[in-house]
Amino acid sequence: MPDVPVVDFHSHILPHMDDGSASLEMSLAMLRTSRSAGVDIMVSTSHYYKRKEEIDAFLERRTKRLEELLPCLDSTCCGVVPGAEVAFYFGMDEDPRLDGLCVGDTRAILVEMPFQSWGTYEINTLSSLCYDRRLTVILAHYERFAESQKDNRLYEEVLELPLYVQINAGSLTGGWHSRQWLKMFKNGSAHILGSDCHNMESRPPDLDRGREVIRKKLGEDVLHRVDRSAAALLLGLKPGRGDK
Numbered sequence: 001m002p003d004v005p006v007v008d009f010h011s012h013i014l015p016h017m018d019d020g021s022a023s024l025e026m027s028l029a030m031l032r033t034s035r036s037a038g039v040d041i042m043v044s045t046s047h048y049y050k051r052k053e054e055i056d057a058f059l060e061r062r063t064k065r066l067e068e069l070l071p072c073l074d075s076t077c078c079g080v081v082p083g084a085e086v087a088f089y090f091g092m093d094e095d096p097r098l099d100g101l102c103v104g105d106t107r108a109i110l111v112e113m114p115f116q117s118w119g120t121y122e123i124n125t126l127s128s129l130c131y132d133r134r135l136t137v138i139l140a141h142y143e144r145f146a147e148s149q150k151d152n153r154l155y156e157e158v159l160e161l162p163l164y165v166q167i168n169a170g171s172l173t174g175g176w177h178s179r180q181w182l183k184m185f186k187n188g189s190a191h192i193l194g195s196d197c198h199n200m201e202s203r204p205p206d207l208d209r210g211r212e213v214i215r216k217k218l219g220e221d222v223l224h225r226v227d228r229s230a231a232a233l234l235l236g237l238k239p240g241r242g243d244k
């Protein structure tokens with residue numbers, strides 16, 4: 001199979017940016033641990049909350065943290081692509097500055113949905129982001145919202161939109177529902193993997209463990225499809241979403 005970079009599409013590796021890495025040393029340890037586990041690129045998806053700050057202030061802060069971190073990277077570290085984990089907010093589909101939160105130079109945006117039952121407003125906003133704003137929406141850790149849904153119909157209806165689903169590696173390595181999320185990778189309704197790592201202790205980089213589960217349970221072809229999807233999204237493309 002051709003070489004495709006291994007991408008961790010969800011991480012909190014910037015120092016002093018959110019509830020992730022607490023120091024430059026920790027950030028470097030996270031990047032080195034991931035690199036030695038075979039990860040090539042980490043998308044840095046620091047939390048963005050509209051209620052806390054405006055997008056421009058967030059981007060200014062992010063630039064400072066990147067300027068602190070990037071000169072320290074060497075060949076033992078993963079490459080870093082800036083992005084954000086954008087917490088869903090009222091009117092986000094009409095926010096003129098929203099594009100600034102996309103991953104790198106792409107139109108891909110990682111959206112963290114509310115931890116409460118989704119209604120038609122949430123679904124319509126996602127639809128508007130996809131069709132009107134023409135953004136490539138990636139739903140962050142889709143699996144983490146299952147328990148807060150009162151209406152499974154809407155939770156599943158979201159998957160009919162032309163968006164992408166990211167699952168956390170840790171959700172594949174244990175727990176009652178891991179088979180359900182694996183099945184989503186198998187049938188093509190989940191597309192990319194992230195570690196959602198926050199530190200080196202309680203939420204360390206673990207993309208390799210999730211990858212290993214996919215390889216063992218679903219095979220090398222499915223893992224390769226996941227890698228290709230992440231690489232394509234980083235290039236600003238829209239990979240195939242697979243069969244449901």
Ligand SMILES: [Fe+2]
Nearest residue numbers: 010012085196
């Ligand atoms: Fe996260």
